[in-house]
Amino acid sequence: MQTLTTAPVPRPGVLDIEAYVPGKSHAPAGIRLHKLSSNETPLGPSPAARAALTQASERLELYPDPQATRLKAALADRYGLNPARIICGNGSDELLSLLANAYLSEGTEGIYTEHGFLLHRTAILAAGAKAVMAPERDAHVDVDAILERVNARTRMVYIANPGNPTGTYIPFDEVRRLHAGLPPACILVLDAAYAEYVRRNDYEAGIELVSGSNNVVMTRTFSKIHGLAALRVGWMYVPETIADAVERIRGPFNLNALAIAAAAASTADTAHVEETVAYNNEWLPRLTEGLTALGLGVTPSVTNFVLIHFPQDAGKSAAEADRFLVERGFVLRAVGGYGFPHALRMTIGSPEANEGVLAALAEFMAR
Numbered sequence: 001m002q003t004l005t006t007a008p009v010p011r012p013g014v015l016d017i018e019a020y021v022p023g024k025s026h027a028p029a030g031i032r033l034h035k036l037s038s039n040e041t042p043l044g045p046s047p048a049a050r051a052a053l054t055q056a057s058e059r060l061e062l063y064p065d066p067q068a069t070r071l072k073a074a075l076a077d078r079y080g081l082n083p084a085r086i087i088c089g090n091g092s093d094e095l096l097s098l099l100a101n102a103y104l105s106e107g108t109e110g111i112y113t114e115h116g117f118l119l120h121r122t123a124i125l126a127a128g129a130k131a132v133m134a135p136e137r138d139a140h141v142d143v144d145a146i147l148e149r150v151n152a153r154t155r156m157v158y159i160a161n162p163g164n165p166t167g168t169y170i171p172f173d174e175v176r177r178l179h180a181g182l183p184p185a186c187i188l189v190l191d192a193a194y195a196e197y198v199r200r201n202d203y204e205a206g207i208e209l210v211s212g213s214n215n216v217v218m219t220r221t222f223s224k225i226h227g228l229a230a231l232r233v234g235w236m237y238v239p240e241t242i243a244d245a246v247e248r249i250r251g252p253f254n255l256n257a258l259a260i261a262a263a264a265a266s267t268a269d270t271a272h273v274e275e276t277v278a279y280n281n282e283w284l285p286r287l288t289e290g291l292t293a294l295g296l297g298v299t300p301s302v303t304n305f306v307l308i309h310f311p312q313d314a315g316k317s318a319a320e321a322d323r324f325l326v327e328r329g330f331v332l333r334a335v336g337g338y339g340f341p342h343a344l345r346m347t348i349g350s351p352e353a354n355e356g357v358l359a360a361l362a363e364f365m366a367r
């Protein structure tokens with residue numbers, strides 16, 4: 001007699017995925033909430049983006065443009081790109097998954113890095129492939145560790161540059177060395193969600209490398225510096241053959257009309273981005289120094305967040321600090337799931353939030 005399973009069974013790999021745990025967003029009743037858990041910008045979106053969204057809301061009965069033409073034109077203009085090689089997504093999360101779904105399957109492998117973005121691993125497993133973890137070195141992507149794990153089944157390597165939750169980056173000659181070591185059938189995915197924040201001469205997000213090769217893609221997002229996380233908009237720059245493949249499986253209306261309009265307007269408002277970078281440049285060293293002065297470890301960051309390490313042996317655990325901060329309305333992100341059980345990730349927030357966290361942690365450390 002045929003044995004029947006009692007319930008539907010997902011395909012291999014799916015149950016190895018831990019469901020995404022979002023940043024907390026609640027403070028105790030009566031306490032003002034400062035959400036510093038999801039790397040959102042305290043400066044909000046460009047006023048031009050809000051205006052474009054309001055205008056687009058007058059035609060809600062119409063389907064959106066399946067090609068997001070206005071947005072691609074704005075991006076092509078801003079970065080000097082070929083619009084035919086841009087693909088837009090419902091957040092860059094969707095793009096990371098579309099790539100995996102187009103190129104990975106059972107019997108293939110995808111590599112992600114130790115402290116890398118959790119969705120990289122999720123995308124690999126959800127596509128049925130084997131997820132291979134490459135260790136990092138001192139909270140930095142380790143090119144040699146990745147190359148050692150590449151074999152004939154490897155089809156995709158995901159790195160976040162800069163990394164999340166580390167906030168560190170690898171210089172572009174290292175990215176080139178990584179690319180040079182990969183077989184031609186393996187795609188290098190450069191997740192550059194924080195690229196706009198980085199001010200380093202040896203950093204590049206990857207546009208030129210994408211332009212000059214057929215196995216590199218760069219993903220970007222409007223959720224971070226552009227302040228449009230609620231709308232879910234990401235984009236990627238890809239070789240033509242990859243654009244052709246991904247376009248076949250992309251949902252035609254994956255971006256809504258409000259998102260397209262707001263993101264296009266935001267792209268053109270370079271002044272707002274510059275303002276946000278300037279604000280971040282002011283606070284990143286202030287917070288790093290302030291936290292270090294309290295006896296906390298801070299991983300050197302080039303982004304809009306810092307990874308704060310608590311001195312476990314001095315009886316100051318990250319979990320206790322988290323509780324202490326939440327009671328005062330400061331919600332940071334626990335990063336045990338990213339391999340940092342003794343750390344919290346803090347988004348650079350408003351001046352009030354930043355100063356509040358410094359004051360609260362001074363109290364916590366002195367207890």
Ligand SMILES: *Cc1c(COP(=O)(O)O)cnc(C)c1O
Nearest residue numbers: 091092093117164193221223234
């Ligand atoms: C926030 C983030 C993203 C996701 O961006 P969305 O466009 O909001 O999906 C991707 N990668 C990294 C490393 C991030 O931190």
